Amino acid sequence: MTTTDTATLPAPQADPRDVEHVDVLVVGAGVSGIGAAHTLRERFPDHSLAILDAQEAHGGTWWTHRYPGVRSDSDLFTYGYRHKPWRGPSIAAGGEILAYLDEVIEEDGLAPLIRYRHRVTAASWSSEDARWTVEVDRGDTGERVRMTTDFLWMCQGYYDHTEPHRPEWPGLDRYRGRLVHPQSWPDDLDLTGKRVVVIGSGSTAATLIPAIAQHAAHVTMLQRSPSYFLAPPLTHELAVTLRALDIPEDWTHEILRRAHSAQFDELARLSHEAPDELHAFLMESMKPLLPEGFDVEKHFTPRYRPWQQRIAIVPEGDLFAALREGKASIVTDTIDTFTETGIRVGSGEELEADVVVTATGFDLAAFGNVAFTVDGEPVAFPERVTWRGVMITGVPNMAYVFGYFRHSWTLRVDLVCDLVSRLFAHMQEKGARTVVPELRPEDAGMQLRPWSDPENFNAGYVLRSQHLLFRQGDREPWTHMLEHAQECEVLPRADLDDGSLVYR
Template identity: 80%
Template sequence: MTTTTERATAPELHTDGPGTRHVDVLVVGAGVSGIGAAHHLQERFPDRSFVILDAQDNRGGTWWTHRYPGVRSDSDLFTYGYRFKPWRGPSIAAGEEILNYLDEVIADDDLGRHIRYHHRVTSASWSTEDRRWTVEVTRGDTDEQLRYTTDFLWMCQGYYNHTKPYRPQWEGLDDFQGLVVHPQQWPQDLDLAGKRVVVIGSGSTAATLIPAIAQDAEHVTMLQRSPSYFLAPPLTHELATWLRALDIPEDWTHEILRRAYAAEFNELARMSHEAPDELHTFLMESMKPLLPEGFDIEKHFTPRYRPWQQRIAIVPEGDLFTALREGRASIVTDTIETFTSTGIRVSSGEEIPADVVVTATGFNLSAFGDIPFAVDGEPVDFADRITWRGIMISGIPNMAYVFGYFRHSWTLRADLVSDLVCRLFDTMETKGATTVVPTLRPEDADMRIRPWSDPENFNAGYVMRSQHVLFKQGDREPWTHMLEHAEEMELLPKVDLEDGTLVYR
């Protein structure tokens, strides 16, 4: 393969053979995880070179690719924001506000010079002999081939497959004469004024989208096979209003609100395990006053699973319920029998007329961006590997990844992971080691191998559909993951990096 030298070089990079650039740490992904990792890396190790590669044409990951109407966080920004960067806006923020926040972090840390957009990683190969990764990259639409080598690979690409959203196969779809749109591929010129819209799905995307498009559409119907749990917090926490009225410094306000929100969601997580019936009652009772009079909450808002066995959808100020009360939106809970030329017929026989159908049916998970990995020439099948604390992978040298929480804000864990990876770099330097590999010990030989996600813990459709391509976990530390934030905030800072599960050379 012919390679060329990267045009936009940074002073930290140096040539590692013809057409190749070497960097101490290579970060894949310029979203929330990658930008956060770069901040911690630069703060703790200012003399180490690094580059961030991203396949998209701008920063933000999900916040850049998801551009459907109303797109917003479904976590509060005091915990979804970084601990090192105060959030100054409302608790729940629009996608554009989050991108502006990320821009501030990039500017504050001068990270722009390290980011390479339009750089899609096509393979990653580790050589024990050379003690480094070789990463092949395709740049832009020109298919120009580049090569990077790195001592350490930090995967921050998230878990979405941005190019292939999930859409079930429905009978009669080809007969439908209207427009079918997936939120991940929203046409920016789509005008829904006066249109009858059916949104298939009941999760966070549907709950976000419906109030936004109901402002202009003739009517919006949420068609769900089964209900989800919803929570309707205020757009801005009352405590934030008080603190700002007192002119408290923003970094104080950020930390106080961060702890307050974390405590609230830690309690909800605890209840989901220890008192699910009590939590169910709380969620149902909190919705009732916000719904239309006589609304069938049992049919339309009572899930088949216990609270937080799937994600609770956030509807700030109950805006979804407002659309229902005002008659601009309605809910049908049923299964799709077939599409017709003018809408969708459900199993009850009812036909829902539609000019536009939005398939808010979820997404597909991607194991490390579906990038082919190899170690010493042998292809890596991640489905045969085991996680080390949800941060590294068994048998894979010098590679860490960021995966956040399902029940809490993603960034709470991203900060904790960055702390541990930086501590790992310190340990390697102290030991004079150039490689570190998570390795099962002899006492782990009898360990029961469990799926990536235990269905009894979390069983959202996108998770269950992807179990077969994802790595596994064991039945003991440190070969487990998906712990709750309350546990990990105590555990991860104290992890023993010399307990024998990490082999240094």
């Protein structure tokens, strides 16, 4: 389907209740929701649309995460939208990404459609009315409002924005210093001259430590298990070449988008076909950037193969620079107990800390913890199966956006928007008001697999949330979490009439 298609869904019937009705309701005004809204405005301009977000402003992660140094750990040529060329460095700070999203909202005229402090708490489908009724808590007024919609598009992201993940450690109650989680970074926190321990080894820790090490007395990264790191330049060398040649920005964007995608496709391939070779490459690429005599194998060899969790990006090796300069250090050990003045680790060493930052990640939330019902029956998502990572069996007229773990999230936003647009046009052609994924007779007895296969991706936040999420099958169209290169082939040719989607 081209971007000029303007097919429309059948006109909705009048709603007898005194509630607002829209053709499509998008939940979430982050990267996914803004991408979905752009697609709807461009391809279905006659559809009425509203976008609800629980936060005070748009941006999702980039609004809620305000810790020092916050930035993307994906390149912006693939993290940016296909339709909107990125003009900055490959790796960008959170503020730059918000400014980019500001431009998309302004160019598409989306601002009047977004309603902030609107938290969706429940969504109920009625087959008789062929529509959703959505309950919304308005944080600005304290009242509860109700909306109806023909199609619900869940773009709320994949983790709990309100409650970060923080393990229970012995002795935490007697620690007299300050305890902070990056997801709720306090505005009044001054780390100048402070001894700081950052618990964690992932992208957040790697981003935060170089930013605060410039002012803190010393920063210690305390990790139970290391992560893999890659230290690319802040600006891709190909971008420098193309801009020196005065290549049009949209050409530069597309060329760099393909270059970055090809690089990560190759990393994904090596992670499966030659993990030892990829491990050696990552180790060797870090050694020249680290202090002399640094134990690379001890502090940077994870318990998993490369890409079984995300490879953390440290542009220009800024984390390694903080280690070389003596402003930061790494301790690989377990936490024995918190003390009044810091943390005692398994070796018996005590790490003195005025401030402890728990960069321990987050917990996933199934569809924003919204309570779903279909014809009065609660939807138990762990008993349902995904349709191509876009819809859920037995849940009519509801799509969702879930991006990639390894590649940039937004690459999948674009592909999902294309597929949902094609589905809308197909419904119009069939004169259908509803569509729902259902297992076919040939799928009877199909092996059901967990939402995420630990052999494929085993990050802690994924494994501890498996019981909350839907499942996948052992065949198309009931699989998801494919690599980007695979989905570029699979999703555009997805058969919408193979019997897995029931239209009425």
